[in-house]
Amino acid sequence: MTEAGISCRKEILTARHLILMGVRKWFLSNGFIEVQPPVISDCPLPESTVDFFEIKNTDTASYLLPSPELYLKPLLSIGLNKFFSIGPAFRKGEKGLHHLPEFTMLEWYRSNSNYYDLIKDCQGLLSSILKELRGSDAHVIKYNGKKIDLAPPYKIMTIEEAFKKFAGWNPVQEKDERRFEEDLMFKVEPNLPENSPVFIKDFPAWAASLAKLKATDTALCERVELFAGGLELANGFSELLDPEEQRARFELENQKRLSLGMKELPIPERFLSALGNCPPSAGMALGLDRLVMLFTDTRDISQTNISFCPLRP
């Protein structure tokens, strides 16, 4: 903490600015437009894994936006083909070295695309950021004492490969959500190759969330996550566009919420009706603050932005 009570270093804030520049330059030069989701929402994504900040305004409950997904994806149905947003997202009770109750989400969607296009996007994006930061074509960064080569293509593993190798079992054949989540965090992630970012793809269908199932193997879904330096950076899908299947998944999430003692959430009806009018698309969410951690060799997410610095001592 400096004298001004700001725990952010000048160097990190300057790098953060350049990272945002690199992000915007890449999206704009690739034909994306920037859109702005709300901060207050009347209907958060029904998920059993997220706790929300509820706001009392009028009679209807509102929530601080936990994720812009429900606002962005429907834009595909009105003919926007490539767009991104950068803004705050809020999740109650999340506080750790990689988590904050308020953080910054970068999310983008592209029509007539699938999750392989997202893999290319991520690689392009990180290269663009590096160029902005270094002003050269250097592609090796250092994070947490390890060198990471950001020259594409990054390594790609399937969930099945990663789990068989690092956790000794196959979650595609055996559904065990609890063990899956713990092993992903504590066995797989810490053991991924260190010298390159790694994409993990083809999650089990039961962990599909809003992802489309794989046409060639419905035990899997077209979901991909990006890891680098022990940081889980991004999560993306070939989007599920079947309103009825998506409704069933939301209802299942609501059942899980109830069993965990959480409140049932409204079903986002307008989102579901828009889904049916979307072209085949892919979308990805990336934790911008974690990206700042990676590029500034910072271990604690709370040092990556002024919004995370408490004013009260």
Next chain:
Amino acid sequence: MYESSDLRKGLKIIIDGAPYIITDFQFSKPGKGQALYRCKLKNMITGYTMDRTYRSGDKFEPANLQESKMQFLYNDASGYHFMDTTTYDQVTLTPDQVGNARNYLKDNMEVTILFFNETPISISLPTFVELEVVKSDPGIKGDTATGATKPATLETGYTLQVPLFIEEGNVLKIDTRTGEYVERVKS
């Protein structure tokens, strides 16, 4: 009851009937997954340490632990006996519970006893105690090398290394954390 979101370093909770203290704590959460609260825990009775991962919805009973200032009375075949100086209640600890503290306990010494559900589980000593030397051979003449030491036995029966000038009857200040000689307080 505590909830998972209350978990933090230093919190004391009951697991399988025993009191544990959280010695390390880490929040993590996989994308689209449940929050994971990873704890390193230490059993406050046995010292046994373990890792446990908890999640939202898990509940924890706070460990009912109290400290009392007590005076050491004596030890015998049935254990080490202490008395509460205000209530005059007496408790007995086993040699295992007393552990290394036995090296420094002398009659009437004031110590802190930790109770779990009214059962004494451990003892903590003042950082420094003063004990008399009951046996120490004279230092070998001519051995003036700096840092040279010799063994000395204290009134509690504990033997440690002391400087050569220490004689029987001296009172020494001992650091109970390390068991080492600090200085001579009385010749």
